[in-house]
Amino acid sequence: MPDIFALQIQGTVLTPSSGEEYKKALRRYSDLAILKASYIVLPSAFSDIPTVLSFATSQTPPIEIAVKGGGNHCSPWASSEGGLIIDLTRLNYVVVSDDKRSVRVQGGALWGDVYEECQKFEVDVVGCPFWFIGVGGYILGGGYGRFGGDHGLGLDNVLAATVILADGRIVRTSPTEESDLFWAIRGGGNQFGIVVEFVLKAFPAAQTVTLGSLTYPETDIGNVLSVVQEWKKVHTTKERVVLAFGNAARAAKVLHPFRDTLKPIVDRSVSVPNMLAASHVADGNFETTPSRMLLQGVIVSDIWTDMVLEVWDRWCEFTQKDDCKQTLVTWEIGRPEKIAEVGRADTAFYARDPHCVVVVHGGNRLPASDESTRAFGSSITDYMRKYNIQKTGKDIGVLLNYARGDEAPEDVFGTNLPRLRKLKAKYDPKGVWSKGFVIEPDFG
Ligand SMILES: Cc1cc2nc3c(=O)[nH]c(=O)nc-3n(C[C@H](O)[C@H](O)[C@H](O)COP(=O)(O)OP(=O)(O)OC[C@H]3O[C@@H](n4cnc5c(N)ncnc54)[C@H](O)[C@@H]3O)c2cc1C
Incomplete structure (x- = not known):
């Protein structure tokens, strides 16, 4: 075994024999993203990273390298089976x-x-x-x-x-x-x-952030969608359903039809002073998040009522199964103009058509349900993509941050793929960054 401990670096190196600390460092938001690395390096200074890279790439064969940021992607892109993880946790100023x-x-x-x-x-x-x-x-x-x-x-x-x-x-x-x-x-x-x-x-x-959730009985789905469709006609750039509702004064007005016409059975919306507080509001929900979470996202040009109702029916059926009851489908509806203002070729991010983000949070606790949860998420996202094409004649792409990993690179990067492949050859000709949504280099 190569001697990683001989490297002169500031930080910590963990191996399977490091016990609890090693196990803690392997943890990810979803258990599905955990792989057992041979080494985990937690640098305290970024200037030490080149030494670690050189150690891994100079072995025969080279050691696989994964890079961990927050550890939240549900694919094991920030983990490695038998390789080396560069864990950036301590580089957080x-x-x-x-x-x-x-x-x-x-x-x-x-x-x-x-x-x-x-x-x-x-x-x-x-x-x-x-x-x-x-x-x-x-x-x-x-x-x-x-x-x-x-x-x-x-x-x-x-x-x-x-x-x-x-x-x-x-x-x-x-x-x-x-x-x-x-x-x-x-x-x-x-x-x-x-x-x-x-x-x-x-x-x-922003002086105040109002957010949270209102819960309605399932019999109200049709009414909720009618109110959403009406709200979409008037909403400002500061509002997003379900989570962000702008400043408090406007929020009361915005929330009025959701609260007073629809009568939620649970109202957990609050106004908080800043984003730090806002970022903790959903903590209670996350405490009960199933351990084998799988997020799969899709983008659609609009929230068509019949499409939502079809997904609703499929979700109702799927969540009959005990271990899958906590599966969620979230619809993020905000004003898309600002994102669409940037040209497709101005950055490598391709999905610039106005869109809403829909995420299936597949949630189960037992490994035996992994396959059906994955299949459910895929069937919903595939259905919505096809629906979008039928309705608009356009396929508007797939988001990297919610990708499953098995999508075609053209779907994620679209017309930016050829330039990305050329730049991959320039910046990573040996394929050191082999985890994640891998871009094949073009040496031509
Ligand atoms: C509960 C939940 C809620 C979410 N909500 C949102 C949301 O509201 N909006 C949204 O846009 N997304 C959201 N996401 C998706 C999230 O943005 C992605 O999962 C993202 O990849 C997580 O980044 P991370 O650094 O935490 O994860 P990691 O798993 O550590 O990293 C993800 C990928 O990025 C790479 N990476 C991380 N840091 C670096 C770095 N510094 N340099 C190079 N590579 C790096 C890793 O190698 C890996 O390939 C959510 C995800 C979850 C689980």
């Missing part, structure tokens, strides 16, 4: 600039770390509604959040980044520095290097 227009965030930070610092300076950034999601995975694959209506995707709000390339070089990238790389990391996922620092655009903080 966050610094708000003096002029409060940008925030420097290390690649292993969670959104909670970011909000903690942002609220002190009364600024916001486009980030995930949940504190435990990693900044790295979220941004590199897209990034839908509460401020998307006004500011677009997380990746549209990156001003610059520092990346460690497969050959160990540490490069800064921005619209004017190594601009090909800057283009590729915004939508190309983990395929071009380890981002050890992002510089994110900041803006003055």
Whole structure:
């Protein structure tokens, strides 16, 4: 066994013989994403990462490398069976600039770390509604959040980044520095290097965030959809169903038809002062999340009532099974103009047609139900994709952050794939980044 302990690095190296600490470091949001690595390295300084890369790539055969940010992707992209995990957990500093227009965030930070610092300076950034999601995975694959209506995707709000390339070089990238790389990391996922620092655009903080959930009896599905369809005609860029409803004064008005016409049986909507608090609001729900969670997403051009009702029927039938009762389907409806404003070829993120994101959160506890949960998620997402094509004549793509991993690369990257393949050959010719949604290099 090669001696990783001989490396002079700041940080911790864990192996299966490290006991509880090793087991803890293997944990992921979903048990389905856990694989037993031979080594887990937790660097305390990013300058040590090239040494670790060189160790892994110089072995015969080279050791597989996986990079872990927040550990939330439900595919085992941040894990490795028998390989080496570079776990970015300790690289989590966050610094708000003096002029409060940008925030420097290390690649292993969670959104909670970011909000903690942002609220002190009364600024916001486009980030995930949940504190435990990693900044790295979220941004590199897209990034839908509460401020998307006004500011677009997380990746549209990156001003610059520092990346460690497969050959160990540490490069800064921005619209004017190594601009090909800057283009590729915004939508190309983990395929071009380890981002050890992002510089994110900041803006003055919203004074209040109102969010939460209202629960209706199942007999109200038709009425709920009618209200949603009416709300869609008038909603502003600051509102998203189900989670984000803008400022408190407007929120009361927005929530009125949902509360007073429909009469929810549970009303858990609240107004909180900042994104840090907002990112903790759903904590109670996550405590009971099934351990073998599988998220599969699809994007659709609209929320057509008959499509929703078909999914509803299938969901009702599927969740009859005891171990699958906690399976959810969420529909995120926000104003899509800002995302669609950016050209398809301006970043590697392809899905620029106006869309809503639908996510099947397949939830079971027993391994015996894995297959049926996966099949349910796939059947729903396939159905909606086909429905969208029928209705609009367009296939608007697949999102990397909710991908299953078996999709065609053309579906995820669309017309950006040829350029991504060329850049893969330039930045990772030996395929060091072999985990995740792998892009084949084009050496032509
Ligand atoms: C409960 C839940 C809620 C979610 N809600 C949202 C949401 O509201 N909006 C949204 O857009 N997405 C959402 N997601 C999807 C989420 O953005 C993706 O799963 C994302 O990939 C998670 O990133 P991570 O760093 O936490 O995960 P990881 O599993 O650690 O990483 C995911 C991928 O990114 C790579 N990666 C991570 N950090 C880096 C880095 N610094 N440099 C290079 N590669 C890196 C990893 O190698 C891996 O391939 C949600 C997911 C879950 C589980």
